[in-house]
Amino acid sequence: MSENEVGKEILRLEHISKVYGRNKKEAAELAHKGLKKDEIKQKTGATLALHDINLSINQGEVFVIIGLSGSGKSTLVRFINKLHEPSTGKILYEGKDILTLSKKDMIAFRRDKVSMVFQHFGLMSHRNVIDNVAYGLEVRGIEKEIRYAKAREMLHLVGLGDIEEQTIDSCSGGMKQRIGLARALASDSEVLLMDEPFSALDPLVRKEMQFELLTIQRRLKKTIVFITHDMDEAFKLGDRVAILREGRLVQVSTPQFMITNPADDYVRTFIESADKTKVVSVSQIMQTPTCVVRLTDGSTRALTQMRLNGVSSAYVVNQQMKLQGIVTAKDALDASASKKLVADFMLQDVPTVEIDAIIADILPIAVSAPYPMAVVEDGILRGIVTKASVISTML
Amino acid sequence: MDWFFNFPFKSEWDPESIDRVIKQFSINNKVFFDGIKAGLNGMISTLYNILSWVPWWGYLILVFVLGYLIKRSWRTAALFSGMLSLVGFFGLWDLMLITLSIVLTSVFLSLLIGFPVGIFMSFSDRANQVLRPVLDTMQTMPVFVYLIPAVMFFGLGKAPAVLATTIYAVVPIIRLTNLGIRQVDEEVVEAARAFGSTRMQTMVKVQIPQAKATIMTGINQTLMMAMAMVVTSSMIGASGLGMEVLISVNRIEMGRGFVSGMAVVIVAIILDRLTQSVVKEKEKSL
Known part of the structure; x- marks a missing residue:
């Protein structure tokens, strides 16, 4: 999940726009001048669905596109496998513009390179489970035994066992989307397009599916373009998040960066709808530890340090900055008479x-800790987190 | 003030000119029309031969078994074959087979034409726009009007009857095939395309199977429309139960009319129930 696993660019969207209705040129010009969707509609009668979208998506990353309904996000993702066609712009897959592909090449592209998961599953009710999962292989003309074997493998991967022969209607929502996911994975395609795949599921199942997706993603390292309207989901799953508003991109960045640096008020309100405690990491709120003492320091030095920093406890580290324990002002005062070293009276349970x-x-x-919490990385003290800073992320 | 109450503009045009054109057309293309007529008659008589090859009890058993298989009820099955045996009771068995051969030939032709046309309409909005008023016309035009050109081109007999019946009965299968395919969940069709189906694969593997219930309803409707044409088409010489009804009307023979009318009803009900249950069965499994 961390960024360093992400590879080179695989998909690139250049100047993608989509206008419905007449006066497309006029509408495009007005859009360039920065007019809003409603104003353009009023002046030209054309509906601006998307305007000048530029995106670069890297191999192996989960790229989330988030927006409210009507922001054009579902249309945008359908451009990538040309279920819809943009009015202008290019979509480059490994450097090749897929919009110029011939019909035959486009079909081959859909079979081998991209697969898709749908909001309402898009399963075929006249086929049983395994024939749904094997559909992508079937249209390629792969033999029954081979495609069934692959389909079975995928069903197990998504956590579904022996339901091959069941009808689609007998499956629950969560099962259906697992089947949808298995179908998409069965094609072994590099890119997975997911159009609000979990929106139709109830909250508990949704969480389960998000977890499942992350687990699978860790194993298979697919490139995922994930569409959602749920900020929590976006931040939970996305390596990078793009916010779409009325057909325009507002901000594209990592969730962490977006939270600390929202591009505008729109993004800020959007973020406020999310539960920040699930996105912000300790490293973002920790403070540099100022009050640090060594094992070999005496109690007087510890007290001086605390007084200088205006705190009532100090962290104890060894020569390698490894955290050893904590001394409180009270213990240090008690110990000052006996000239003990810090190592003798520190608390080790930190x-x-x-x-x-x-x-x-x-x-x-954080709730139960009596002192600020020590932030460690491989045992080395990196910082401290106070209760106040934890609470402030929740507001 | 005469113009106020009576429509003042009258065309000098004579509808008989249409007659002349059509007459001339049929004379010029006599070979063509005779060929079609021979083909139709061949189909009807082949079907009749097959139908009359099956003994009467074969039908009773068939209806009983199908009735049970579809309705899952011994009583319904017995009711169906009991009703059918009434037709034999009245001495109308052979006439029923003639009627069936005409009706089933018409249905066969309707499906042969209607199914592809319906599919074509489903993916071409232009075709849909053009053909819809045509279909409306075909369905609302008084059925007797079809009889006239049919007679002009093919003379009297079963062949023109089949043709007139087909024109009338082809409409529902076209409409419902079109409707059924258009009603398939868009996401399911998108899914088929997204996984790299060709247009043909999308149609055969996804759209048609998904539209099956509606298409079956179309077949049922086509069958019923064809049955409704039985008496009308007897006016141009189609023998069978319809002819019996027509004769008794002309002679004001109430009993004969009632009996042959009942036979038509019985055949229609059995055909309807059997095909309709297939539709419902399909809907349940979907």
Whole structure:
């Protein structure tokens, strides 16, 4: 999931626009001048669905496109396998413009390179489960035994066992979308287009499916273009997130960057709808540890440090900056008479959190910790997180 | 003030000119029309031969078995074959077979023409726009009007009857095939395309199977329309149960009319129930 696993660019959208209705040219000109959808509709009668979209999607990343209904996100994703065609612009797959492909090449492209998962599953009710999963292989003309074997493998991968012979109607929503996912994976295509795949599921099943998708993604490293209107989902799944508003891109960045640097008020309100504790990581809110003492320091030095920094506890580290424990002002005062070293009276039971943990995960510790939590990376002290900073991410 | 109450513009044009054109057309293309007529008569008599090769009890058993298989009820099955045996009781068995051969030939032709046309209309909006008023006309035109050109081109007999019946009965199968395919969930069609189906694969593997229930309804409707033409087409010499009804009307023989009319009803009901249950069965499994 981390960015360093992401490979080179695989998909590139250049100046993609889509206008419905008459006066397309006029509408495009007005769009360039920055007029809004409604104004263009009023002046020309044309509906501007998308305007000048430029995106670069890398191999192996989960790229989330988020927007409200009517923002053009479902149309946009359908350009990538040419279910819809943009009015202008190019879509480059590994450098080749797919919009100029011949009919035959386009069919080959859909068979080998991209597959799709649909909001309402798009399953064929006249076929049983396995024939649905094997559909993509069937139209390629692959033999029954081979495609069934592949389909079975995919069904197991998505956590469905022996339901091959069942009818689609007998499956629950969650099962149906697993079947949809299995069908998409069966083609072994590089790019997976997912058009609001979990929106039709109830919240619990949705969470389960999100987890399932992440697990599968870790194994298969597909390039996923994921469409959603749910900010939580976008931040949870996306390596990068693009926000679409009325046919225009507002911001494209990693979730973490977007939270700390929203491009405008629209993005800000959008983000506010999300649960930030699930996105913000400890590294983003931690402070540099100022009050640090060594094992070999005396109690007087510890007290001085605390006084200088205006705090009531100090972290204890060894020569390699590895966290050893904590000393409190009270213990240091008690020990000052006996001239003990820090190592003798420090508390070793310190609340610590990993540097890449997200806030939601550390909440239970944060609530009960009597001191600021120490942030560690491989045992080395990197920073401290106070209760106040944790709480502020939730507001 | 005469123009106020009576429509003042009258064309000097004579509808008989159409007659002359058509007459001339049929004379000029006599070989062509005779060929079609011979082909139709061949189909009808082949079908009749097959139908009359099956003994009477074969039909009773067939209806009983089908009735049970489809309705899952011994009583319905017995009712169907009991009703059918009434036709034999009245001495109308052979006439029924003649009627069936005409009706089934018409249905066969209707499906042969209507199914592809319906498919064509489903993916061409232009064809849909052009053909819809044509279909409306075909369905609302008084059926007797079809009889006249049919007679002009093919003379009297079963061949023109089949033709007139086909024109009338082809409409529902076209309409419902078109409708059924258009009604298929768009996402399902998109899915088929997204996985690299050719247009043909999308049609055969997805759209037609998904539209099956509606198409079956179309077949049922076509069958019923063809049955409705039985008496009308007897006016141009199609023998069978319809002819019996027509004769008894002309002679005001009430009993004979009632009996042959009932036979038509019985055949229609059995055909309808059997095909309709197939539709419902399909809908349930979908």
